[in-house]
Amino acid sequence: MAPPPFLTSPEQYKELFDSVDTFLLDCDGVIYHGPVVVEGVKTVLQLMRDAGKKIIFVTNNATKSRKMYKTTFDKLGIEAYEEEIFGSAYASAVYMSRILNFPKDKRVYVLGEKGLEDELDAVGIQRCGGTDPEDRVFIPSMDFSHFPADPTIGAVLCGFDSGINYKKLGKAYSYLRDDPNVHFLLTNQDRVFPTSGTTYPGSGSLSAPLVFALQGKREPTVIGKPNKHMMDAIIAEHHFDPKRALMVGDNLLTDIAFGLGSDVRTLLVMGGVTHKDQVYGPEPSDIRPTFVVESLGDFAVLAKN
Numbered sequence: 001m002a003p004p005p006f007l008t009s010p011e012q013y014k015e016l017f018d019s020v021d022t023f024l025l026d027c028d029g030v031i032y033h034g035p036v037v038v039e040g041v042k043t044v045l046q047l048m049r050d051a052g053k054k055i056i057f058v059t060n061n062a063t064k065s066r067k068m069y070k071t072t073f074d075k076l077g078i079e080a081y082e083e084e085i086f087g088s089a090y091a092s093a094v095y096m097s098r099i100l101n102f103p104k105d106k107r108v109y110v111l112g113e114k115g116l117e118d119e120l121d122a123v124g125i126q127r128c129g130g131t132d133p134e135d136r137v138f139i140p141s142m143d144f145s146h147f148p149a150d151p152t153i154g155a156v157l158c159g160f161d162s163g164i165n166y167k168k169l170g171k172a173y174s175y176l177r178d179d180p181n182v183h184f185l186l187t188n189q190d191r192v193f194p195t196s197g198t199t200y201p202g203s204g205s206l207s208a209p210l211v212f213a214l215q216g217k218r219e220p221t222v223i224g225k226p227n228k229h230m231m232d233a234i235i236a237e238h239h240f241d242p243k244r245a246l247m248v249g250d251n252l253l254t255d256i257a258f259g260l261g262s263d264v265r266t267l268l269v270m271g272g273v274t275h276k277d278q279v280y281g282p283e284p285s286d287i288r289p290t291f292v293v294e295s296l297g298d299f300a301v302l303a304k305n
């Protein structure tokens with residue numbers, strides 16, 4: 001099979017832009033790298049707004065709630081509305097409340113940050129762990145007295161947690177080891193996090209010790225891209241024609257697989273977590289985007305025409 005077209009000309013950008021009614025936009029690595037908006041992207045987003053396109057921000061980053069993302073976009077000078085923003089924190093809260101009907105008398109043990117906690121609070125799910133200072137401590141070496149059984153725990157939910165440590169992993173592991181009815185949930189399983197032109201361990205690499213320790217006994221349900229739970233959450237609130245939609249992302253394993261799984265065309269951008277060789281090299285990934293471009297910001301040339 002021929003490699004996907006690498007778009008370079010305004011004519012190519014215009015043909016694709018005109019064929020899309022709904023843009024599903026990944027955030028980290030596409031809209032911004034950490035605190036820096038990708039060059040030209042603001043212009044392209046305005047082009048989309050002016051052309052009446054539907055925009056849906058779809059991010060696996062579970063550190064922020066919808067409200068927090070709205071504040072972030074405001075600070076970055078990007079027009080965005082809460083109902084357009086689907087982060088894996090929001091999708092996980094929706095999944096637990098609407099799909100699992102998580103019991104009110106149970107608690108979820110969280111590996112994650114305030115954004116994930118806020119989304120759980122918003123749907124009335126009782127939680128523990130997370131940013132609780134009691135769990136963000138180092139325990140004495142080989143002291144396993146910190147992992148008492150807790151029958152109130154009905155789920156373990158792991159997202160990006162910059163305070164990850166042995167106490168958190170030990171508690172999460174114990175709950176999952178002892179009770180097969182405790183749900184094992186990951187907000188997402190990204191291997192790396194793209195920022196400042198490089199990458200760091202992502203959520204998937206932070207929950208990997210649990211997956212590794214439990215291997216064979218428990219497999220996690222992953223809610224974020226590429227999994228359908230994320231698309232189900234979007235479709236429940238936004239109806240769109242997949243044939244006239246485009247998923248724009250920097251990650252083959254999450255964004256492009258997400259689009260492929262929902263029959264949505266995909267546009268892979270460089271500069272995030274994917275190297276050109278993974279698409280055009282001697283051993284390309286079998287996850288094949290529909291189109292490739294250097295940056296979403298390259299479409300800004302259409303604003304001059």
Ligand SMILES: O=C(O)[C@H](O)[C@H](O)COP(=O)(O)O
Pocket residue numbers: 026027028029058059060061062160188190191192193194201202203204251
């Ligand atoms: O580690 C993570 O959680 C992910 O790398 C990061 O959050 C990806 O976010 P996205 O590219 O889906 O916006």
Ligand SMILES: [Mg+2]
Pocket residue numbers: 026027028029030249250251272
């Ligand atoms: Mg990304």
